[in-house]
Amino acid sequence: MNLYPGERKTLRFLAAFQAKHGWMPSRQEICEGMGWTSPNAAQDVLKRLQKQGAIVLAGARCIRIVCNPDEYQEEDAPTKSELYNRRNKVSDDSRYKQGVPWDLQTR
Secondary structure, three states, X not given: OOOOHHHHHHHHHXXXXXXXXXXXXXXXXXXXXXXXXXXXXXXXXXXXXXXXXXXXXXXXXXXEEOOOHHHOOHHHOOOHHHHHHHHHOOOOOOOOOOOOOHHHHOX
């Protein structure tokens, strides 16, 4: 499973907060811990982590970590092309070719 560096950092923050306090942080506490200004940013990252299968969301503070956050090292970070493909929804088998008009790619 590849996580963005910010997702991996958030996952580690969740595990550390739970180990220290005994409960999961609120969205506002996640923002404060991560240096963000909006609780929506925390919610977006939590939804991405859930989509990746790293956590399970069941309510306001009901966050369950499914994977070990320490198993993700720097070499697990997505490459620049993988990040570009994820952001722009470009698949590896796409017909996109640099500098070639779309109508010429199908021939």
